[in-house]
Amino acid sequence: MACTRDKQQVINQYLDEEMTLLESKQFEEHLHSCPDCEKHVRELKKTTAIIQSASHFEAPKDFTAGVMDRLPKQSKTKRWQQWIRRHPIVLTAAVFFLVFVTSLSAGFGAEEEIVVRGDGHFIINESERTVVIPEGSAIQGDLFIRNGDVEVNGEVAGDITVVNGRHLQASSAQISGDIEEINQTFEWLWFEMKTLWNDAVPFLTPASEEE
């Protein structure tokens, strides 16, 4: 044991390295002259060395799996949310597909208004959903009709495209270009893509431009 109760405190300070250099030098001098304190310090140093030599144990191999198995089960929606969070590309694709389908059905809906694109004189009959090109009038260029039939009695300089409708042709009609009826979704799709392609890269199709 330490020679005095006070020295017991000092020994702890010494071992915890809570002394200034001078203080520890002074205490070490005391240790040289005091066998009790010297023995006490030696034994404590040995004790901590023994404890520190204790080997470290590792957790058993199946430890993590054991913990994960015992975690509370998550609800299906939560797991689904997690899955989406980790696979954002799927969400992007899904949204894109949704927008795509919506625009398609919008472009193909039966209740849509008649749309006519063309340069010239024509008559739109809303109740019968028919576009009439009267005799004697001419359309300069292409004619595009969506959601309605077209009756051509006059002259059309370019192509006629009818989406979601039919075309009727009088004997007096003069159509310089092709006539195309598009009544099915995939055809519509194909047409849209063709148009987009032609709009995007007009330089690739100079021949049709010049016609």
Add this chain to the structure above:
Amino acid sequence: MDIVVKKIVREVKRGNQDAFAELVDLYKDKVFHIAYRMLGNAHEAQDVSQEAFLRAYTNIESYDENRKFSTWIFRIATNLSIDRIRRKKPDFHLEDQVSGTDNLDYHSQFAADIDLPEDQVVKLEMQQWIQDEIMALPPKYRSAIILKYLEDLSLKEISEVMNLPVATVKTRIHRGREALRKRLGQA
């Protein structure tokens, strides 16, 4: 390390259960080791340390991200270990007589030692002896000594784990060290 842990904790808080496995992998050895040294038994140590991780998971919302995760999980583990020690029936000793026998103590219940190289036997005996000495300490000194000398934590960290002022932690380490010295010092 801390940034990685923070990231994982945030994932877990967001509800990513799988991310928790990474946290377990990072800390399982230390937590298991503390529990083993507190309880002196691998089976109970596994039980308590797994329970500690389960509690960490269910209480992850209350974990303060500005503090070290290790401090938090060590605290759960030491508290659970001390609870377990308190609930345990008084230990039996190998020297106690086996009931219903004449003069048979528990030593006789073990199979004959398997042949091990001598130095390995010595090492095992040495390790068992250290553990026995740690187990002889009262639990409150035991945890302080384990965190200080086996886990190498600073006094400040120990005080956070044990939720005690640094001065109290120091006193416990000194008393634990002194108790060990009385038994080990002469060896």
